[in-house]
Amino acid sequence: MVTVPGARPITAPGWTGQPRLDLGLVDCDVHQGIKQPEDLYPYLPRVYREQMIEQGGMRIPGSGYFNVPQNAGRTDLAAANCDATKHSTHKMGNSYEQLRDEHLDLWHVDYALLTGAGVYGASVLPDPDFAAALCRAFNDWTMEHWIARDERLIMAMAVSTSDPRLAVREIERIGADPRVRAIMLPTGNRMPYGNRFYHPIWEACERHGLVIGIHPGNEGAGLAGPPTGVGYPTYYIETRMARPQMAMAHAVSLIAEGVFEKFPRLKVLIDECDQFWAVGLMWHMDADWKSLRDQTPWVKRLPSEYFREHIRVGSQPMLEAANNEQFLCMLDAMHADETLVYSSDWPHWDWDDPATTFPKLPEHLHRRVFADNAREMFGL
């Protein structure tokens, strides 16, 4: 029985429960968050500090759905046996020391990508200048309070898409920093990410070797449309089920708009949207492309080939098939040795620990999923 904090009980036969300490571990989704809006004040122009004071915070739009309590934090980390109190914090995900002790050291993480929290919503804030200022402040705060303190941390910088010119300016400002390896965007937005509106941002990302990260955030909120193509559902669980749909919409859009022909070195990381949707989507798109490719003649290869070369899918939340055979068939069908990267989603309640999330994988596949795919994507 695994006794590591947060490792879930093993339910499926053949699943190891043992971390593979010798094979390398890159975690593509670790959240760092501010304790309170005041944390960003030193990094913001005065006009926005005053706005935040007068209007009570960052004005990040919400979508009004249920979530689990306590900022969706891991409940076990708040329990006494984990001694969360020693980390001088009352919320999950806003303490570097806790990340170091309870995650990086504990699991022997080689690299962890900081993906942020809350600021995804900047892209659907009505005011594009405020959105850009928030991202810039959050980036400076992250560099000073997280990146500077631990060599294992790399960063997906916050970027608002609402004014691509400002997004490019922010990438030019810090994108050349070797610790910045990606930008981070929300799944919910006004247009899917293949649209030409975004191409100046992608051009800057390619030039700096930055991965385009996409993570659930502000779907159905702010200037974004409803979280599904059929309107607003009722329950939070439905919005979770909509995440893979938005992941599919972005993947299809990036491929169909020819983004990877135009920017052949670009990589895209889709985090926390599940993973096996990639299988049906590749099959479906390949079949459609055979009939419809004269409408998008710049798409020169099978859509699945672009997917396998350019799109990486974060593993969390990892699904359990009815049995291991079906699970391994799925990994094979999605070309997991190319497309799948391990993500933990630290420190959220539905996180996936590195030990019990997968059944025992062949060593080659284990290395690809837990380290090598991510190393190649980030150039580590």
Add this chain to the structure above:
Amino acid sequence: MATTLTREQTRTRVKPAVIDGDIHNDLPSPQALLPFLPAEWRDYHARFGTFGYSATAYPRINPNAARHDAWPPGGGNPGSSLTFMREQLLDAWNIEYGILNCLIGAGARRLDQSAAVAQAINEWQVATWLDPEPRLRASLVVPYEDGQLAAAEIDRAARDRRFVQVLLIARTAEPLGRRKYWPLYEAAVRNDLPIGIHFGGSGGFPFTGAGRPSYYIEDHAGMAQAFQSQVVSLVCEGVFEQFPTLKIVMIEGGFAWLPPLMWRLDAAYGRLRAETPHLKRLPSEYIREHFWITTQPMEEPTKPAQFHQLLDQLGMSDRLIFATDYPHWDFDAPDQAFPVRLDPDLERRIMADNAKGLYKF
């Protein structure tokens, strides 16, 4: 005189009869509907037509999304000539029963007009399709954005048992589990009719949660997402607790996405059940009990063996119903629909028996 047998004629000799779960009939002209409209709507409809959200901003692959060869020699839209449909589909492929899913919109914004159009389409289907052709059955067109009006049309028309299901569309104004649609389900259950949800439609919103894409291939590949939202909504809203005998047929939505969706939904439900205490069972149990799926268009796995894996993961081989989608461009021919050779028993179930069980043929 020696004649050359077409591929269709050859196949007819060797194939057992099949049931086609998705055929599209169309009006020969807009005026053809007028005699069937209630008198008070005839003049309005002739002068102004209907207004609703257009789902056709993207160029279809072909005009009317049709096969090149499906335009009737005598004129009119593909699917508008019964004679030609007999020749090209029913006789050619030995169709024992075929289900008409008429896609002439009943999704008008003006709901009372939508109800009048639905009634007229159903009357037109009886007079020009069901009466002359005993092999055809039809789906009831209903004004689906108004649950009460839709229920009234179901109660009116379902006395004719040649209507074998109620037709909805994948992209609605709200997810189909929302309560505004419940009177429609209540009427379907009361009249012992399954609900068919067909590819297409527009509820007016961007059709992805990530906004509006640019190209038809995105529209087409994106339809599976609308089906997913509808499955999730119907399950999570407790529709199947409220209507335990309700049956749903997903038409033209594919199904390679369904096994991972069941795994995903079960896993999330296991940890979030406090949010939906009205659910009593695992989501996948509701899905496997209440859903049927038509086959066309099937996703095409990279390796044929993966199709068998998919059927194994799906665990719904008794729920698959063959469909051609005649006369549309992505038509599936009965002898070439599957990427693998199926076990003969399984093939017979998909080609006919599953549909016979569901539609009580």
